[in-house]
Amino acid sequence: xxxxxxxxxxxxxEWVKVEGNVAxxxxxxxxxxxxxxxxxxxxxxxxxxxxxxxxxxxxxxVKAVSDLYAPLSGNVAEVNDAIVDSPExxxxxxxxxxxxxxxxxxxxxxxxxxxxxxxxxxxxxEEK
Amino acid sequence: xxxxxxxxxxxxxxxxxxxxQTVDDLLGGLPSSLRLKRPLDLPKGLSEQELKKTxxxxxxxxxxxxxxxxxxxxxxxxxxxPAAVDSLISRSEFYTxxxxxxxxxxxxxLQAIFEYQTFVCQLTGMDxxxxxxxxxxxxxxxxxxxxRRLTGRHRILLSSALHPExxxxxxTYLKGTADHLTEVAYCAEAGTTLLEAVESMAGDEPACLVIxxxxxxxxxxxxxxxxxxxxxxxxxxxxxxxxxxxxxxxxPPGALGADISVGEIRSFGNALSYGGxxxxxxxxxxxxxxxxxxxxxxxxxxxxxxxxxxxxxxxREQHIRREKATSNICTNHGLCALAASIHxxxxxxxxxxxxAGVNLSKAEYLxxxxxxxxxxxxxxxxxxxxxxxxxxxKDSDTVLxxxxxxxxxxxxxxxxxxxxxxxxxxxxATEMNSKExxxxxxxxxxxxx
Numbered sequence: 001x002x003x004x005x006x007x008x009x010x011x012x013x014e015w016v017k018v019e020g021n022v023a024x025x026x027x028x029x030x031x032x033x034x035x036x037x038x039x040x041x042x043x044x045x046x047x048x049x050x051x052x053x054x055x056x057x058x059x060x061x062v063k064a065v066s067d068l069y070a071p072l073s074g075n076v077a078e079v080n081d082a083i084v085d086s087p088e089x090x091x092x093x094x095x096x097x098x099x100x101x102x103x104x105x106x107x108x109x110x111x112x113x114x115x116x117x118x119x120x121x122x123x124x125x126e127e128k
Numbered sequence: 129x130x131x132x133x134x135x136x137x138x139x140x141x142x143x144x145x146x147x148x149q150t151v152d153d154l155l156g157g158l159p160s161s162l163r164l165k166r167p168l169d170l171p172k173g174l175s176e177q178e179l180k181k182t183x184x185x186x187x188x189x190x191x192x193x194x195x196x197x198x199x200x201x202x203x204x205x206x207x208x209x210p211a212a213v214d215s216l217i218s219r220s221e222f223y224t225x226x227x228x229x230x231x232x233x234x235x236x237x238l239q240a241i242f243e244y245q246t247f248v249c250q251l252t253g254m255d256x257x258x259x260x261x262x263x264x265x266x267x268x269x270x271x272x273x274x275x276r277r278l279t280g281r282h283r284i285l286l287s288s289a290l291h292p293e294x295x296x297x298x299x300t301y302l303k304g305t306a307d308h309l310t311e312v313a314y315c316a317e318a319g320t321t322l323l324e325a326v327e328s329m330a331g332d333e334p335a336c337l338v339i340x341x342x343x344x345x346x347x348x349x350x351x352x353x354x355x356x357x358x359x360x361x362x363x364x365x366x367x368x369x370x371x372x373x374x375x376x377x378x379x380p381p382g383a384l385g386a387d388i389s390v391g392e393i394r395s396f397g398n399a400l401s402y403g404g405x406x407x408x409x410x411x412x413x414x415x416x417x418x419x420x421x422x423x424x425x426x427x428x429x430x431x432x433x434x435x436x437x438x439x440x441x442x443x444r445e446q447h448i449r450r451e452k453a454t455s456n457i458c459t460n461h462g463l464c465a466l467a468a469s470i471h472x473x474x475x476x477x478x479x480x481x482x483x484a485g486v487n488l489s490k491a492e493y494l495x496x497x498x499x500x501x502x503x504x505x506x507x508x509x510x511x512x513x514x515x516x517x518x519x520x521x522k523d524s525d526t527v528l529x530x531x532x533x534x535x536x537x538x539x540x541x542x543x544x545x546x547x548x549x550x551x552x553x554x555x556x557a558t559e560m561n562s563k564e565x566x567x568x569x570x571x572x573x574x575x576x577x
Binding site (some may be wrong): 040042060061062063064065067 | 418443444448449452
């Protein structure tokens, strides 16, 4: 299982890639592996806003339906509609093709709450 | 399963584990004013033989459709149940199995529910049906909740010609929300939902319009027109059917513009039973499937390539999604749905059409006979299926009481639900009413007026 060092993570198993004022968000390799085959994903609409720790969408696998939690607050700048049509990308390439939304970071202070790759890995070891 | 009460030994063990001396200690937390402080006032125990006789005597005090000639409808229609239904549902494989929690092992049960869903889709002309709900009223409430989720809107229009008890159930489900429930008036002449009222009350952002077809007065609604009005405002149309036999003759709701087709399907295979258990159905379009409450049985292939059935969409039910579930009623009416399926399978397409035809003819004959009585007028002008209203020119409760003396259930007095309709009587006829019954009803009614 991979946890790229250049990404930040949350305890809700989302990854965040910060580039300037924009954060790209997806779910981690660990999350997709635990969910099993993903069959459906529901994402917000562009132009809306998300709030840190609040659900912004839903991911459904054959086993469960889980909420996606926003790692940061801000406006939704872009949505990856391609994965709505091919949700299997979430299993195949969670850190690449299967990015979910891009957030225009509203409160930069919140970045401090995100976990590093090492911290996240330690967290999921403890969760197991 | 036998009933095995706790033994003295069990009770002592439980008390010890709970750290109490006596059973009374366990109840110490209850305020003394709420406690009975004396044994229950119950008669002495009876032998099995005495008990059976006692219960039979109590039951004999009921007036049921088997001892009376019944013209009652209003959501509960008296239909013949073929012997095959009880015989098949009594098989222990079906009869003892509750909704399966390890579903795939119960292939027979899943196949039966899959067939039920198929029948519902064929009747309603919709893409997909769930595995059934408790009854028509709760199914309508679930459809309204579904429309709220789909539209994100909170203005709900209910036709006042929707069954009044269904309206009450919707109201109960929405208690505690900020939703705006609006009742749309019916036309006093036609007995159908007022199109202009829908137009003016819909506002800018209606979630849905709920109509019944045939409606509570038995009248056929202009479903297509109503669909175009609500669709123009991007709201959903929920079409309620509470006499499923009508679908053997009427155009299916799916062909008339319904987004959700919902209602009561007890008319097939299930007894009247004083109001329960009944059988709710809910069907919709594929695009709305993820907001549909309840579960679906899917057809798939096993690893050897054989046809197999599986439980799908349980992932959105309460035991998995908790408070975010599509519904908080996490079950289906398996045995009732099976009974309905067996009845529909017995009828087949031809039988269903004929059954609907017989219902229409009986009701039209009854209508003709009643309207030939002096003082009886039609309630509304719209065409009807197997139920309609008449005006008696006299308080309908008094008339019904007189008919009851003659062992006739003469219908439902509408003043119970609609205060101004004091002399309106809602009457239904089905295949259970013989020509002699109808003639007798007409002659007794004419005497009672």
